[in-house]
Amino acid sequence: MTQTPSPSPPVPASPAPMTQTSSPSPHAVPGPRGRVPRTVVGIACAPYLALKVAWICGSRLGIPDGSPLLDDRALMICANGLTVLMDLAVIVLAALLTRPWGLRTPARLLVPPMWAASGLLLPIVAGFPLTLLVGALSGDATADDSAADPFLRPWVFGVVYGGFIVQALALGTLFVRYARDRWGHLWRGRVGDLPPAPGRCPRAAAVAAGLLALGTVAVHLLWATGSTAGLNTARIQGRSGDFYALEFLNALYPALAAAGALLLVFRWGRALPVGVPLAFAWLGSGAVACWGGWLLLGSLTTLGDAAGRPTGPMYLTYAVHMITGTVVAALGVRFLKERAGPTP
Numbered sequence: 237m238t239q240t241p242s243p244s245p246p247v248p249a250s251p252a253p254m255t256q257t258s259s260p261s262p263h264a265v266p267g268p269r270g271r272v273p274r275t276v277v278g279i280a281c282a283p284y285l286a287l288k289v290a291w292i293c294g295s296r297l298g299i300p301d302g303s304p305l306l307d308d309r310a311l312m313i314c315a316n317g318l319t320v321l322m323d324l325a326v327i328v329l330a331a332l333l334t335r336p337w338g339l340r341t342p343a344r345l346l347v348p349p350m351w352a353a354s355g356l357l358l359p360i361v362a363g364f365p366l367t368l369l370v371g372a373l374s375g376d377a378t379a380d381d382s383a384a385d386p387f388l389r390p391w392v393f394g395v396v397y398g399g400f401i402v403q404a405l406a407l408g409t410l411f412v413r414y415a416r417d418r419w420g421h422l423w424r425g426r427v428g429d430l431p432p433a434p435g436r437c438p439r440a441a442a443v444a445a446g447l448l449a450l451g452t453v454a455v456h457l458l459w460a461t462g463s464t465a466g467l468n469t470a471r472i473q474g475r476s477g478d479f480y481a482l483e484f485l486n487a488l489y490p491a492l493a494a495a496g497a498l499l500l501v502f503r504w505g506r507a508l509p510v511g512v513p514l515a516f517a518w519l520g521s522g523a524v525a526c527w528g529g530w531l532l533l534g535s536l537t538t539l540g541d542a543a544g545r546p547t548g549p550m551y552l553t554y555a556v557h558m559i560t561g562t563v564v565a566a567l568g569v570r571f572l573k574e575r576a577g578p579t580p
Contacts, residue, residue, distance in 0.1 A: 270334035270413070273406040277330040280402035281323050283395050288316045288323075298392040304541070305387065311537060325349060326403055333410040339418065350411055351565065355522020356530065357404035363485055364397040367478035374477040422575040423514050427499060428506030434574070438567060442494075442501040445563040448556050449494035452524075455553055456487035466549030469542075489527075490557065493520025493564040500571050517568045525561025528554045 332338040460483035496517030
């Protein structure tokens with residue numbers, strides 16, 4: 237797979253701030269219905285963690301001869317160590333969302349990692365099944381294409397991305413329940429019921445995010461329709477059906493983020509539940525900001541590879557993704573703080 241890569245509805249008389257939970261609902265700490273998704277998250281993380289630990293310990297399981305992963309042992313250990321910590325954080329989040337002490341966790345400690353997890357997992361949940369479908373329909377999929385792409389054996393992608401999809405669905409289920417029980421009053425009602433739109437600064441930020449998103453949407457649509465402008469040699473030579481499919485998805489995420497911000501700030505779509513633009517902003521901003529940052533970080537491992545090194549336009553696209561996502565996320569935080577009211 238080519239690398240690219242939850243909020244819901246119902247303002248009481250005295251709304252509580254996001255960081256407090258004075259009287260959680262009976263469902264705030266799930267019983268069996270919370271234990272099952274939590275267990276599923278742990279099981280889904282196990283194969284990925286085992287594979288990463290094996291590589292750190294020197295195993296070449298799933299790594300064919302000639303893979304660039306074998307070029308720098310120290311870098312491979314550091315990169316795999318980082319991803320092990322990230323996957324362990326998913327297990328911690330699942331525990332936090334289902335334990336009594338999780339209700340006392342300040343929002344500033346819970347929301348950022350959950351936002352990042354959502355942003356990193358969404359493109360995998362949407363993209364991996366799509367690439368399998370495109371490969372099956374186009375006949376591009378083969379039993380073993382390691383000779384053409386010596387990075388990893390094909391089965392590794394199935395194990396890793398399949399586990400990520402299960403993690404995303406189980407963790408998302410837990411977070412939706414948790415957020416609904418703890419903060420659901422912050423997005424009750426419809427957009428048309430919201431108080432008058434905020435002042436100049438949020439409006440300017442939303443417009444700026446929309447314009448930045450429009451630029452990256454245009455770039456990804458160009459690549460999705462066959463243009464090679466701004467792509468490096470490796471991307472140009474490695475294009476196939478899944479590349480074009482993923483580029484269409486890459487155009488969707490910034491559009492989603494900008495739509496959420498503009499709907500909230502300008503009070504457009506008055507009949508929509510408030511949770512809809514909030515979900516757009518949450519998922520879209522997470523996907524573009526976190527994947528933009530991840531791809532920038534990953535580009536550091538290709539500095540010695542002229543063909544695989546990102547071009548200036550690719551770097552710019554990653555950076556604009558990060559800026560767009562961060563601005564939209566900040567607008568979402570501002571909106572929720574205003575809804576929550578003054579903090580004691």
